[in-house]
Amino acid sequence: MLAMAAGSALLLLVLCTASGMALAITDGLLPNGNFERGPAPSQLRGTQVLGAAAIPSWQTSGFVEYIPSGKKQGDMVLVVPEGSYAVRLGNEASIRQRLAGTTRGARYALTFSAARTCAQAERLNVSASGQSAVLPMQTMYSSNGWDSYAWAWVADADADVVDVVIHNPGVADDPACGPLIDSVAIRTLNPPRRTNKNLVKNGDFEEGPYIIPGTRWGVLIPSMVVDDHSPLPGWMVESLKAVKYIDSDHFAVPRGRRAVELLAGRESAIAQVIRTVPGRQYALSFTVGDASNGCRGSLMVEAYAGRESTKVAYESAGRGGAAKRAVLPFRAASVRTRVVFFSSFYSTRSEDMSSLCGPVLDDVAVVSVRARRPAVVKRG
Structure with a gap:
């Protein structure tokens, strides 16, 4: 019986493979x-990768290097964030991996770690399914050199790879x-929906x-990201600087397993457009705290909902103190109302005085x- 079951499972696997x-x-x-599995010694000239398929599971083009942790570049030590190896992309170089099993029309988020090694104006072009974006790396948000x-992106409707x-x-x-590039990962995004209990999509940032x-060091949601291709579903980053997930x-x-840190003062803003009924009264509520990452001092979040705004001050000891809940009442002026949040000040972590941080x-x-109806006074 066991042999028959094993044979059936093997046959099913073969049929699935054969049918694609x-x-x-x-x-x-x-x-x-x-990148812990690297090229064979014969496929390396020093650190330079020889051959497009030399790195297992990847295709490379241009001048690509396979960098071990601790490798020196002049007086600078190249630090690898995870494991023992990373890759470095020279001018016009790229790495590519083909993914099978994508669902047509589904949204996916790519996460990867990157570090500058030379120029201040380094940037990366990331693409999939005919969609692309250039991610600037001028600002480094962590002191270890890695972010x-x-x-x-949205998977192509005509392809499952x-x-x-x-x-x-x-x-x-x-x-x-x-x-330098390391730790490339993926996650399928589940589009959040509005409910009758909350008009904000993904208001708890769990997706x-x-x-x-x-x-x-968290994950940066890049600047100038629009809703359709946001790795933080429902939200847009409309500012020059990133926000941190x-x-x-x-x-x-403060609540749940995920949140957003507003890193760079007024240059780090997050926004969402919600559906409203003109003339109706609403209440915007939110929670402010600190990330327990050494971001000490006076922090402040500014919130806008349509024509109304508020400022919420928060004194941080940098150790994850009690969070503060705030409410902003507003009356909708149109069928769409923009909700925006940003930090009032630039802040840096007390441990190194260089890493940007915020509330x-x-x-x-x-x-x-709903407005309360006035009580009816009965007259005798």
């Missing part, structure tokens, strides 16, 4: 997404000069990009407030 059936994409690191970035590409469009004087376990495993989160935003809600 693909398993659904699994949240987490891509195959060899941390994790997220980017999202997709090529994910990370490309360095740089033209540095040194052709080998370029960003968002994959956060790589063990990374203590954080988790309760490594930070203090934590969580548990955002908008509800309709």
Whole structure:
């Protein structure tokens, strides 16, 4: 009986393979997404990768280097954030991986870690399913030299496979000069919906990009991200600087497992457009706290809902103190109302005085407030 069952399972596997059936994409690191499996010694010239398929599970083009942790570049030590190896992309170099099992029309978020090694104006072009974005790396938000970035796309309706590409469009004087890449991961995004209890989609920020376990610097939601391709469903980053997506495993989160840290003063804003009824009264509520990451001092969140605004001050000891709940009443002026949040001040972590930080935003809600009818006075 066991032999028959094993034979049936093997036959099913063979039939699925022969028919081209693909398993659904699994949240987490891509195959060899941390680059711990590297080229054979014969496929390396120093650190330069020789051959497009030398790195298992990846295709490379241009000048790509396989960098071990502790490798020196002049007087600078190249630090690998996870494991022992990463790749460096030179001028016009790229890495590519083909993913099977994408669901047509589904949204996916790519997470990867990157670090500058040379130029101040390094940037990366990320693409999939004919969609792309250029992610600037001028601002480094963490003191260890690494940041994790997220980017999202919608799977092509005509294909169940997709090529994910990370490309360095740089033209540095040194052709080998370029960003380090490590820990490439993916997550399927579930589109949030409005409810009769909250007009804000994903107000608790529980739906968002994959956060790589063990990374203590969160994930940046890049600047100028619009709703259709936001790795933080429902939300837009309309500012010049990124906001940081954080988790309760490594930070203090006011409620649930995820929240957003507003990093760069007025240059780091998050927004959402909600449906409203003109003339109706609403209440915007939200929670402010600190991430327990050494961001000490006077923090302040500014909130806007249509024509109304408020400022919420928060004194932070940098250790994840009690969060503060705030409410902003407003009357809708149109069928669409923009809700916006940003930090009033620039702040840096007290541990290094260089890493940008700010107040934590969580548990955002908008509800309709029905006016109480005046009591009827009976006259005798």
